[in-house]
Amino acid sequence: MSIAAPDLPPEPAAGRAGNTPADGTRSGATRTPSGRPSSSRTAPAGRALELAGAQPVPGTRSLRLAEIGGLCRAVAAEAVRERRMPGEDRLGPLATAAARAAGARVPLSAVLRACQEGLRSALDVAGTVERNHAGTAEGNHAGTGDGRDEDGLPSATDLMLELLRAVTGVVGDAYVDEDRQLAVERRAAGQALASALLSGRPGTAVARHSGLPIAPYYQVVALAAVPSGPPDEQAARGSRGVPAAVAEVLGAETPGLLAHTGGTLLLARVPGEPEFTAELLAELSAAAGSALAATAMVAAAGQVPEAAEQVHELLELARLAGRGPGLHGLDDLAMEYQLTRDGPAGRQLARLLDPLEAHPELFETARAYLRNDMNRRLTARQLFVHPNTVDYRLRRIGRLTGIDLATAAGIAQATAALLARDMDRTGRDRTGRTGDMWDEADARRG
Template sequence: MTFSALDLPSDSSDTALEIGGRPASVPLQNTDRVASRMVGYFATCMAPCRTLPGEQLRGDITKLTRSCLGLVAEMFDRRTVPGDEQLGEVREAAAQWAREGVPLSTILRGYHEGVRIAFGLVTAPARADDVDQLLVATDLMLELLEAVTAAVADAYVDEQHLVAKEHQTAAQTLASALLSGRGSSALARQAGIPIADAYQVVALSLSEHPDERDPRVDANVAARRKLRRLQSALATVFASRALALLSTKGGTMLIPAAEGDEATMTAETLARLAEAAEVPLTATVVTSGTDEIPESADQAHELLNLVRVGGKPPGLYHMADLAVEYQLTRGGPATRRIATILDPLEAHAELFETMRAYLANDMNRQLTARQLYVHPNTVDYRLRRIAQLTTIDLATSAGISQAAIALLARDLDTGVTKHL
């Protein structure tokens, strides 16, 4: 059973609360004087408030303080904590301060200090026989503080969500315009986001989270949570400067690449994002001027496809990491000739399988044999057959390189994703 001081019996429960032989609200009734003293205390004794503009302290905060003092006085007179409908001004102020970037901790500390000061004024004249009244006053003030804290926090967070959503929408609009080659200073001013001279154009792929494969969990919900974690990390890592068009599978990011920028996409940055998203991430990056963003985005996604086709592990890749693969995609007689080197193996699926496993296992016969559930001698026999049919000798470094390139060219040509 819970106990409240409001449950204490009192002969005057329907009348104003009295402390020291007079209504408890009396010390608060001169709201102008009390509000002035409180705001002066905030300005001189609370470090966070010292950074607020003077006009804000003298204007908005003083006005709100007077209003809150009126609520407290009425609360003592009626012995009833203000309802939600009476805290509208408190919520509006919290939303405004959220838009202005005033820290929530500063706002809540101000209210807590104000309650402490008001409580001190109300209880200062208390006498020995006022114990019951003091208990009621204490409970009222604690319930008031709880109501105000909840109202402020809810309004502040709601406004922050709204601001974040507006910024995200503006960022997505600008990103779409830049990716389609329609970026302009007018659009940037409208979105409130400056356009950089150069960007890292990033093609990003998100792996599935284990929860997405768990039959007990809604896969769509798990995927959206993964994306929200990533978006939150992006805002932190890149200080809300990255422009992103992302889905639960991946997408495109534009990261300002001005000289001296610390927040750029690096292998370490991608690792931080992957840790936050709780899934492996694969990304390719191409740096270009703003006017070349559409072409760079196409190139970045082409490189990302090469990473997938090549069966490469998650991580960050640049053009230099995929130069051979990228050149093979350009087509031409040489590429087609390389792709046909393995045609004699078409009728021998086990030889294709052995070649892929052998290369994937870093030319280790024992591992390859265990993976294929055959004897190592069988692996040796199949490697000799490959050499007889294709002239590719996997016992030499030249043959290994030729096999890897031929497999890649073949996979790119057929569009089949295989692991080398």
Template sequence: MPATARELHVMTFSPMELLAGSSEPVLLIGGRAAATPLRDTDRVTADVVDYFERYVAPCYGLPVEQLREDLVQLIHSCLVLVTDMLDHGAVPATSELGAIRAAATRWAGDGVPLTAIVRACHEGARIAFGMVTAPAKKDDVEQLRVAGELMLELMNAIIAGASEAYVTEQLLVTERYQSATEGVASALLGYRGHPVSARRVGVAIADSYEVVALTIPEHPDERDAELDSDMAARRKLRRLRSEIAAVFGPRALALLGPEGGTLLIALGAAAEATVCVETLALLSEAAQVPLTATVVISDTDQIPESADQVHELLTLVRSGRRPPGLYRMRDLDIEYQLTRSRLATRRIAAVLDPLHQHPELLETVRSYLASDMNRQRTASRLYIHPNTVDHRLRRVARLTGIELTTSAGIWRASVALLAYDHLDKATPGADDQAAN
């Protein structure tokens, strides 16, 4: 019975599969073992290294003399793999790529670009393949095809192994640096630091800093039931940290979690990036969520006190239900002064006490002020008729004595609402400064 198409496919083997496992050189080109031109690995290595020094290294600005030893080992390892592969018709196993992975790891630590490592491997393979195929004759077509397949498979394995080792080392370096800089930031925030510990990780302590409190809201992916919320939060934070490094460079020290934290941005030359509306927009875009930040400028020895202040300002932003964005002391000076005495704040907010039993009236006051005292917009926000707004404002006036049709009444209501919101958001059990 003739074989079906499926059976023919199953019974078909590639030349690589037929050659694999042989103990003798099974790939012949030009009447001899294909790997013959590569057996003098020292000479071929020297030729490849010379080519790399002349034509590749200048493209990357690499210090060839410092990298020569590693480069020789890398090229030599690649040639040994190629020779063994051509002799036995089998692509090396991952376990045989140790020397290449080690070189990639060292170069990652030295800051050599990954593209330079891949290029070095590629050039070595290209030159070796040229030497292998040079003596080919017209009846070597099938052998050349097999050699080409083997070389492609080997390059895939080498590049994958080198890239994985390189990226792994880069992540470790990044984690170590991040941990070290977080230690410096923690020391400065607690004023327990010493310049020596900072120098060990390449961080120069500045005379003054922008101290930033940052709130990072949830990314939509963190609320998606079909996704891993922890992974989404880590990705958000990783994007943000990357952008902070891109915008501020080594001047930035960060203590951040998925919900926010503290940034210290060293101040120096006037041309250097500072925390402003534009830079916060870049960070928000990278994190893919709207950030809220408060910032003050501080001398280094005052950083702990300044950090407490910016986080207090951030609390005021949240309690005042302000939109995301950048806030400085001048934007929150009234709210800040209100919080200096909890007892005074309570007294100011007390004017709204009669509205506790009428939440719709309190919400009307809030919406009216947020709408710039426009009854039409207020009605639209509350989904009620403008006449209902007027009626509610008259009830507010009767209960509290605040006439929201006058400038004095508007000012009194605004301050009272700020105090009310602050007390509503304040942590239970907070110290009453005025009572002490």
């Protein structure tokens, strides 16, 4: 006994093999025998929809979902009619449609729901037909008790369950493959534009061929992960890293040069684009799985290199001043910034603490004492010494340097001298800051 195929709408033309997508997604991509997109593909230059991160044009999402749903209904109808699972030649167009949906930025959850709805609608029709035949089949003792009819063929319900497993597997794999490849291409486009801007060449062919628009102004952001606890504890907590967090929150195509622990981010200052705020930094920190510190300033496209140098210097200054995670601006660091400017006064400040070179425990005590707002008992607990030992070390610092840490003038002088010394040791000749800088900073902290 055969089950009549449901009377379904015709398959959408856009979903048929060989048709060119209407939304600018990849056509002619190499396919595997299973119909899934191959991962060895090269992105054509100037793919504006994918690489620029633009939202799909109105109707694109509904078209992609209608295509997926129509294909699923058609595949299900054929499976019910022939009472067997479809071959790869029938599942291949589903993989192609799923890849197009990924390129149009249709969420995977919506794509899978469209598949399920298409299969369900076919199952509803097939179930009605099967029930109509049930009375006749009952009189003839139809069925074998194992989900098959008297001909040994699977029932429509069993067939649909198997079809659901196969279809969701093909669609999910194709979508994820395409989405991963597009993310790589978008990230490469963002890196190409960032490299051109940070090298002072915003009008070069590299910048134009990235596929991303060049804005007149950018918010230049310096980012760094702030270690908390010993390295083994940090590893146990796990961290996705800054690039993954930026891709999740802002999009993989966001211009930037980023390593696992930080780097430089460029946000276009145009309507509709996000502004880097403390709230956005909190989102990035949550996505990265680690606390982040940042500094930011707005600059014209041609002045991005100078702005990048300044924000990274400010971020390093915030680190040396013990500011911790958060968004730090020039207003917050104005005193420290001015005190550490290069010149005779800055160099003289740095030399004030030279007599302590042979006494690292005195440097450690001075830093802890100032960091703890001159609380000698808290300083003693952190250093695992007696408070009297802290007093002794402070007096010794005074004898060696002439700086009395029991007075307001001495505290200000010591704070400025430590900052000047740290900045002098760090160096001010960094220009294009990339991930290597953050690896070096982590090594210094360790």
